[in-house]
Amino acid sequence: MNAVAADEDSQLTSDQVRAARALLQWDQKKLAEKSGVSLATIKRLEPVSGPIKANRVTIAALKRCLQEAGIEFIDENGGGVGVRLRSPKKL
Template structure:
C-alpha cells in the first residue's frame, strides 16, 4: 500500500494533527512531512512507513487502491 499525499492529509485531519504533530509522532522532520504532502517522492518510502505507523498507533488506517485513497478512523478493532 502506498501513502498518498491526500491520505496523509486526511489522516492528520481525522486526528486534528498539524504537520508538526505528525512529524514528532512519526520521528521524522517537519520538512519530510511537507515534502510528502506536496507530492515529492525523494526517500518517500521510509517516510511513508513511519507516517503510516504513527497514524495506525493513533487509530487511523490508510485506505489505498487503484481508484481511491484516504484514511479511516478506527474506533475499536475486532479481536480474532
C-alpha cells in the same frame, strides 16, 4: 511476505496523510514529533499530489505512526484510496 511487510510496502499518498491528520486533528508539527520524520520533510511531501516520493523508511514511519493513532488506510477499490478513523475498542 507477512501482513506487516505487505502493508508497509503499499503506497501512501499525500492526500491520505493530509486526511489522516485532519481526522486526528494533528498539525504537521505533531505528525513530525510522533513519527520521527522531520517537519521539513512532511512540509515537502504533503503538497505534491499522488504517491509520496520518499525513501521506504520515511513512508513506513509515517504510516506506522498514523496507524498506531487509529488510522486505517483504504486501498484502491474502484473508488480511490482513502483513510478512516478506527472505532475505539469497547472494554
